[in-house]
Amino acid sequence: IFPNEGDTHIFTVVAGTIGYLDPEYNKLSRLKEKSDVFSFGVVLLEIITGQPAITKTEEKIHIIQQVSSMMLEREVKDIVDPRLNGEFDIYYATKALDIAMACVAKTSINRPTMAHVVMELKQCLENKITHLSDSNYTSESLTDTLNSVSFDRISGESSLAR
Incomplete structure (x- = not known):
């Protein structure tokens, strides 16, 4: 080897x-x-x-x-x-x-972890979908949209994630 x-x-x-x-x-x-x-x-x-x-x-x-x-x-x-x-x-x-x-x-110590970034982005998406559900979108189409987005592979839930 x-x-x-x-x-x-x-x-x-x-x-x-x-x-x-x-x-x-x-x-x-x-x-x-x-x-x-x-x-x-x-x-x-x-x-x-x-x-x-x-x-x-x-x-x-x-x-x-x-x-x-x-x-x-x-x-x-x-x-x-x-x-x-x-x-x-x-x-x-x-x-x-x-x-x-x-x-x-500039320095890595001041950067968030990738898991934190994913959490923040996911929270944004969930909040936006909740906001949209209060308007004229159907809850079924919003749920389908949220379910189609998967952050699991990079959020630390996978063995491949850092």
Whole structure:
């Protein structure tokens, strides 16, 4: 199994896409459990804003820098993907942005666990569905929607989860 008899470790080269790789990896040359949380936060920011992780301009601005400065200067409605044409609940958009920004904290110690992220997102979804059930949606269609979303594989309930 090992290249040389007596070897007890195999070292691999980490391959990561620029923009998604935990910045602590550059300093420590080691990935941590919360490195995945960082990458997930970048993906969440991409979903919320409709923007790529790194701008395709000459400056190559990271989405974290972009969103951070936008949060200081603009309202959440101006940060969310414009293709939604304002058709979203500002409360849940703000909550999703807060979760994403917590995931991309510079140091892993300041990031939530993936289980916590899943809990927060699931709670948002459940609250939104409850809110919708108070309107003209049928409870059956809302229940079907909630049941179709499964976070079990990443929430710590699976042996594959970290």
